[in-house]
Amino acid sequence: MQKDKIGSKGISQVRAFLNKTGILLFLLSFIVYGCGGDGGGGVTQTAPVATCTINLSGGAGVDGVGGNGGNIDALKGYFDIKISQSGTVDTSFTVPTYPTPIDLGTEPLIVATNTTINVIPPEGDDPAAKTPYMVSGDKNLYISDDDGMIADEPPVTGIQVNAGVTLIPGLNMNTDGNTGQDMAQINLANDFYLLGTIKTKDLTTGTVGGGVVDTRHGETATIHDKGSLSINAYRIVMATTGKIDISGDDATGAEPGRGGDGGSLSLSAKNGGVFLNGGSIDTTGGNGLGTNIGGFGAGIYISSDSVLINRAPIDSSGGNGTTGGESGYIEFDASQSIYNTAMLRSNGGVGSAGAGGAASTNGGIYMYSSSASIYNSAELITNGGNGTTGGGNGGCIDIYGAEDTFAGNITNSGNISANGGYTTTNGNGGDGGTIYFVPYGGSMKTSGAITANGGTCPGASSVGGSGGSLEISSYKGKDYKYTEEIAPGPIQVTGNISLKGGGGSHGGSGGHIKAENHYSSDDFRPTGTIEFIGYNGSPIINLNGGDGTKGGGNGGGFFAYTEDANFGGMDQPTGSIFNDVSIVAKGGAATVSGNGGHGGHVEMEAEGNAYATSTKLINSGSLDASGGNGVDNGGSSGGIYFYGHDLAQNTGAITANGGNASATTGTGGRGADDNIEIISSYDVLNTGFITANGGTGTGTNASGGDSHFVSIYAGNKVTNSGNIYGNGGNAMGTGTNGDGGIVDLFSEKAVTVNTAALISVVKGSGGNGIGPPDPMNGHIYIDWVDVTPIDGTLP
Numbered sequence: 001m002q003k004d005k006i007g008s009k010g011i012s013q014v015r016a017f018l019n020k021t022g023i024l025l026f027l028l029s030f031i032v033y034g035c036g037g038d039g040g041g042g043v044t045q046t047a048p049v050a051t052c053t054i055n056l057s058g059g060a061g062v063d064g065v066g067g068n069g070g071n072i073d074a075l076k077g078y079f080d081i082k083i084s085q086s087g088t089v090d091t092s093f094t095v096p097t098y099p100t101p102i103d104l105g106t107e108p109l110i111v112a113t114n115t116t117i118n119v120i121p122p123e124g125d126d127p128a129a130k131t132p133y134m135v136s137g138d139k140n141l142y143i144s145d146d147d148g149m150i151a152d153e154p155p156v157t158g159i160q161v162n163a164g165v166t167l168i169p170g171l172n173m174n175t176d177g178n179t180g181q182d183m184a185q186i187n188l189a190n191d192f193y194l195l196g197t198i199k200t201k202d203l204t205t206g207t208v209g210g211g212v213v214d215t216r217h218g219e220t221a222t223i224h225d226k227g228s229l230s231i232n233a234y235r236i237v238m239a240t241t242g243k244i245d246i247s248g249d250d251a252t253g254a255e256p257g258r259g260g261d262g263g264s265l266s267l268s269a270k271n272g273g274v275f276l277n278g279g280s281i282d283t284t285g286g287n288g289l290g291t292n293i294g295g296f297g298a299g300i301y302i303s304s305d306s307v308l309i310n311r312a313p314i315d316s317s318g319g320n321g322t323t324g325g326e327s328g329y330i331e332f333d334a335s336q337s338i339y340n341t342a343m344l345r346s347n348g349g350v351g352s353a354g355a356g357g358a359a360s361t362n363g364g365i366y367m368y369s370s371s372a373s374i375y376n377s378a379e380l381i382t383n384g385g386n387g388t389t390g391g392g393n394g395g396c397i398d399i400y401g402a403e404d405t406f407a408g409n410i411t412n413s414g415n416i417s418a419n420g421g422y423t424t425t426n427g428n429g430g431d432g433g434t435i436y437f438v439p440y441g442g443s444m445k446t447s448g449a450i451t452a453n454g455g456t457c458p459g460a461s462s463v464g465g466s467g468g469s470l471e472i473s474s475y476k477g478k479d480y481k482y483t484e485e486i487a488p489g490p491i492q493v494t495g496n497i498s499l500k501g502g503g504g505s506h507g508g509s510g511g512h513i514k515a516e517n518h519y520s521s522d523d524f525r526p527t528g529t530i531e532f533i534g535y536n537g538s539p540i541i542n543l544n545g546g547d548g549t550k551g552g553g554n555g556g557g558f559f560a561y562t563e564d565a566n567f568g569g570m571d572q573p574t575g576s577i578f579n580d581v582s583i584v585a586k587g588g589a590a591t592v593s594g595n596g597g598h599g600g601h602v603e604m605e606a607e608g609n610a611y612a613t614s615t616k617l618i619n620s621g622s623l624d625a626s627g628g629n630g631v632d633n634g635g636s637s638g639g640i641y642f643y644g645h646d647l648a649q650n651t652g653a654i655t656a657n658g659g660n661a662s663a664t665t666g667t668g669g670r671g672a673d674d675n676i677e678i679i680s681s682y683d684v685l686n687t688g689f690i691t692a693n694g695g696t697g698t699g700t701n702a703s704g705g706d707s708h709f710v711s712i713y714a715g716n717k718v719t720n721s722g723n724i725y726g727n728g729g730n731a732m733g734t735g736t737n738g739d740g741g742i743v744d745l746f747s748e749k750a751v752t753v754n755t756a757a758l759i760s761v762v763k764g765s766g767g768n769g770i771g772p773p774d775p776m777n778g779h780i781y782i783d784w785v786d787v788t789p790i791d792g793t794l795p
Helices: none
Strands: 038-040 043-045 071-077 081-083 108-111 115-120 132-135 141-143 158-161 166-169 183-187 191-194 228-238 243-245 265-276 280-282 300-304 308-310 330-334 338-340 365-369 374-376 397-401 410-412 434-439 444-446 469-474 491-493 512-517 530-532 557-562 577-579 601-606 616-619 639-644 647-650 676-680 683-686 709-714 717-720 742-747 779-782
Touching (some): 071 530, 081 557, 158 166, 308 330, 330 338, 365 374, 397 410, 410 434, 434 444, 469 491, 491 512, 512 530, 557 577, 577 601, 601 616, 616 639, 639 647, 683 709
Parallel strands (some): 071 512, 071 557, 108 158, 115 132, 115 166, 183 228, 265 300, 300 330, 308 338, 330 365, 365 397, 374 410, 397 434, 410 444, 434 469, 469 512, 577 616, 639 676, 647 683, 676 709, 683 717, 709 742
Antiparallel strands (some): 038 043, 132 141
């Protein structure tokens, strides 16, 4: 049963089957990128240990401003959050084997030779005896008894198309407001078994009772446009020799130059299930000729009231042309589990003298299981088309397991891409698409590479495409018999993730990642973790703003939170956060003029209302939220904030420097502009070096930037052995030196222990300018006692 999805979260069940795809190029069903998973047959492999990275950086501005870095804007859970360099995610699965006895019923049609089925009007005469025929407006298929009466024979109950044979049903239904017919629809009480090929007639043949207008283009249909196909049966089985081909034709010189539109496809099975054991499905648009556009790809909807297994490559891409054709969507709906091991493509077509086709308008890839799990080991591709005047936007990918009805897992090892198209001449790059994983009452595991980059563009005043988004939300489910709540399982992610902004005159912004594990109020305590595993590339997590000739983009943000769940009116103990990967969120550099970008923000908070001496924040990864170097002015740094209720422990290097300024009278950026804070209601242990210096004024008379504020607070005891630098930036010539910052170590119950070799809050040097007030050293406080030496360094 098809679900009604709206907006970016899905696709409507009633979406018209009028979408368009590109060329059927099933190159390689399983390609491995970086540390992504490996898939083949029905079994996927465990992701290997490798150098995985996450890149949400802003695009470069080649003659403008760089794009802002993206955000990991919510890693939010009620149990532990772990971001780690080591480990693997097991995304293996085996496709089950079910008996599929073919039952064609009491009125079978076995197609043993190439057969075209004609459609006759309701008032017409039936054809010669034993000839299969269809009636306009009637969804049944009949075999004539040649008695002069229409549709008085029993309907065909099942169809088998033999290998090497082609069946072409006529167009019998009007689905798009035409006076003629645009779809071949066949309802069967029993099974549909495809060993050969099935096609449809072109739209110009649907003239019984009127004519057909192709509403996708607002013009009369051509012989290159294909009719749609809908088959409803008890069981649908396609063999390895089977093929469904309702793709639009390429334009030819003798006919209209627009590429033909593909026909839409609907396959719906009852409890017999859908078993596409091989072969292929093609609803792509044809290529345009000369100055004409590519045809549109058409939508594909495959549903089952039980299981759905697909091993057939499927393509619904738009055709190439002066303007690329839009893609059509691919949607799987099943009441039980979905297994997919073959490539699914829904790309926009290439525009040779115009814009690339969009995959976002009517395209995308969707999998919805209403009551069970979803398993995928193949590539899912929905990229926007490349173009000369603009790139098409990438499409949406939705994978929903159990959809709040019962409980199911999502397991993916296939590489996923939803990139925006690039531009070759002038115009904006396409935006990356959106990718959603939503399990109910089960685990979420993915090891394939995930890519949704914005498209690049070289033209003047062009803007690179924005990076796309990856959102993972795990919800409670229900058991089948008693509908009792089942807690969400763990979220486990590995594999390269790239949601970069595209480069352009102005760079596009990086995308965003959200991962949230909800909880069940019937569980005493949540146990579902959020884990990003095996990220040890360089840089591991890149949220940098893009460089720009006229200004750097701002760094992005990283936010991770654990909170307490509630059971029986009581808050339950909160989980911890563990991070050992490096995160960079630096502002981009301004290379010719303008300001450096502001640094980003990193925040990790293990906090709630209830604890069990186990709510900790432990970080060993290096973090950098520095401002970018600028010409007019350096960018100020962002901020870094840690909170662990029972313990905040940091062993990683923390950097939040201001950027340098190279103009004659520029000013360096401020260090620790948004503060560096490490806080616990109990103990804080810090051994990592903290650097928060003001930027240097490197220009002839440029000023240094100030340093701001570094604080380490504990409800019980602060123990610090890491060096802390909060120095003012150096100046040149008549520039003003930057002020030193403030370092504050404070323990409420105990005495702070500081064994750092150096804490330095020295004002900058080199400039002879006088500021209001004059540059000065900063302050060092230990338990609210000012212990600052005259020279600004301790000891």
